[in-house]
Amino acid sequence: MKTILVLMDTLNRRSLPTYGGGASTPNIERAAEKSVVFQQHWSGSLPCMPARRDLFTGRTAFLEKGWGGIEPFDRTLPDTLREAGIFSHIITDHYHYFARGGENYCQSFTTWDFHRGQEGDPWHSIVSEPEKPEAYFGRVEGQYELNRQLFRREEDFSGPRTMAAACDWLELNKDEDNYFLVVEAFDPHEPFDFPPHYLDRYGDDYDGPRFDWPAYGDANVPENALRHLQVRYAANLSMIDHWFGKLLDTMDRHQLWEDTLFIFTTDHGFLLGEHHMLGKNQMHVYNELAHIPLMIRPPGGVSGGKRISGLTQTIDLMPTILDYMGVAVPETVKGHSLRGLLEGTQEKVRDAAIYGYHGMAVNVTDGQFTYMRSPQSADNHPCYIYTAVPTTFRAFLGRDGAESIECGRFLPCTVHPVFRYPVSVPGQHYDNNRRVMETQLFDIRSDYAQQHPLTDPATEARMTGLLKEEMKRAEAPEEQFQRLGLAEN
Structure with missing residues (x-):
């Protein structure tokens, strides 16, 4: 094989x-x-x-x-x-x-x-x-x-x-x-x-x-x-x-x-x-x-x-x-x-799929609708990077603001200790998100090009529920729910 x-x-x-x-x-x-x-x-x-x-x-x-x-x-x-x-x-x-x-x-x-x-x-x-x-x-x-x-x-x-x-x-x-x-x-x-x-x-x-x-x-x-x-x-x-x-x-x-x-x-x-x-x-x-x-x-x-x-x-x-x-x-x-x-022994393996970039909007689809959930504040707080290998695109993490880096067992997927790097500062504008600060909902069966955002509270509530379920399944850090205004009281 x-x-x-x-x-x-x-x-x-x-x-x-x-x-x-x-x-x-x-x-x-x-x-x-x-x-x-x-x-x-x-x-x-x-x-x-x-x-x-x-x-x-x-x-x-x-x-x-x-x-x-x-x-x-x-x-x-x-x-x-x-x-x-x-x-x-x-x-x-x-x-x-x-x-x-x-x-x-x-x-x-x-x-x-x-x-x-x-x-x-x-x-x-x-x-x-x-x-x-x-x-x-x-x-x-x-x-x-x-x-x-x-x-x-x-x-x-x-x-x-x-x-x-x-x-x-x-x-x-x-x-x-x-x-x-x-x-x-x-x-x-x-x-x-x-x-x-x-x-x-x-x-x-x-x-x-x-x-x-x-x-x-x-x-x-x-x-x-x-x-x-x-x-x-x-x-x-x-x-x-x-x-x-x-x-x-x-x-x-x-x-x-x-x-x-x-x-x-x-x-x-x-x-x-x-x-x-x-x-x-x-x-x-x-x-x-x-x-x-x-x-x-x-x-x-x-x-x-x-x-x-x-x-x-x-x-x-x-x-x-x-x-x-x-x-x-x-x-x-x-x-x-x-x-x-x-x-041909199954018709589906999942009800929804989540996707996105770290620290930006988090997106979910059920195959008919796509929902783009944006950060709830311009400072994007709280948001962290978790890693035991402190590198990113052609660079090391943490060369600036080293005093704010923490180390601990923060991730539910592992007992391995990781570094936690803050990428947002309360009250300080997070410029990387300037184009994704508007939450949007689309019906991609009738609007695949995503030109006409919907205002549909019932569908948005259902897609929000799917998003939260998929984030939990992915073992998302708790602050991700806070950042998106999805934390449960």
């Missing part, structure tokens, strides 16, 4: 023809035809590293902390498989795993393979500053300007190298069994960079300042530039889809489908002008960000082409993999195996 999990970072569900999109992704569609397609699959913790902690621990962790490493008390998927005698390998060009704040993810695999060069990966080393374009929208960063100098052919780009390495690994291990393989492409994450011939598929005629890396926030760019950015995203997706096809070819050639659990998904989506915004992290977690693709082909291809409407989340993938691999699910896991949905 084998499991192959393919991740593409920042993969917009709405771009894929399987979900009604218009990008050119024939190989993702090829995988969809072999697989069961999930209609109501949702993220949990956002963005990149929090999503991966959900994936590898089966717990929704954004209520405890945001960006950071695997904790010493986490029971991870690769470690659980290793204890059962199952080999694991990850092939990735996602450089955040190897930057500060990405500790202990790849290192829990039996072996790992890292392909360098994406975004700000400190790879190509030249002391002098590189030349930058005179005119551009969004971002241009020196390190990536250096890295991209090494992408002379399509085969040199990090995403293609990652997929090619996965093909090589499968060739080398074609006769092996009892393994877990993760193939993870950073594409189509920004910057949207690729050989120019991929633009030809989309008829792009843009002739303006360079725009391949948007700054997060308001979409304050000309309409033609915005359209160009959308096309560049689609073209970048088409490139990684082409190389994904080579992985599928390898699986076909060696008849790897019959005894393999195959999973294809992402961590989150990306705004490309919807809601008049670009990117992620700074705004409400709209459907474009949280409603993500999931395709699963069980061993033997049971029910290929079927569509499942039951609610699922990223945390459900760990118990699903363990179930099929015949390994007991740790008690710490909060997700549910999807095997019953896949094999």
Whole structure:
């Protein structure tokens, strides 16, 4: 028995023809035809590293902390498989795993393979500053300007190298069994960079300042530039889809489908002008960000082409993999195996799904409504980060305000002591939340684009109840209920 999990970072569900999109992704569609397609699959913790902690621990962790490493008390998927005698390998060009704040993810695999060069990966080393374009929208960063100098052919780009390495690994291990393989492409994450011939598929005629890396926030760019950015995203997706096809070819050639659990998904989506915004992290977690693709082909291809409407989340993938691999699910896991949905013995595994960023609004959906519960005060108090590994995105935690850091057994999920870092100060405005201070309710069956907030006290009360139940199930720290005005008297 084998499991192959393919991740593409920042993969917009709405771009894929399987979900009604218009990008050119024939190989993702090829995988969809072999697989069961999930209609109501949702993220949990956002963005990149929090999503991966959900994936590898089966717990929704954004209520405890945001960006950071695997904790010493986490029971991870690769470690659980290793204890059962199952080999694991990850092939990735996602450089955040190897930057500060990405500790202990790849290192829990039996072996790992890292392909360098994406975004700000400190790879190509030249002391002098590189030349930058005179005119551009969004971002241009020196390190990536250096890295991209090494992408002379399509085969040199990090995403293609990652997929090619996965093909090589499968060739080398074609006769092996009892393994877990993760193939993870950073594409189509920004910057949207690729050989120019991929633009030809989309008829792009843009002739303006360079725009391949948007700054997060308001979409304050000309309409033609915005359209160009959308096309560049689609073209970048088409490139990684082409190389994904080579992985599928390898699986076909060696008849790897019959005894393999195959999973294809992402961590989150990306705004490309919807809601008049670009990117992620700074705004409400709209459907474009949280409603993500999931395709699963069980061993033997049971029910290929079927569509499942039951609610699922990223945390459900760990118990699903363990179930099929015949390994007991740790008690710490909060997700549910999807095997019953896949094999038709269950219609649902959950009534609601929660998702969000640490310290921002907390969101819940039941598949018909989405409810975005905002902090109740501008100071966002009380709010804490809990961790035993004091790092975050390319930085250490606690270098400022060290006198306010505490250590104790604060988390109900573990007796392991953790640091508690305050991220809010009473009476002091918490600027990170400036775009999410309005609680909103949407009926996404009639208003999927979330343009028309509802005023419906009965539905809001029901969704509030679901939110509280799911937060309790996730073992949210008590102050999270206070921060959102949900504490019980």
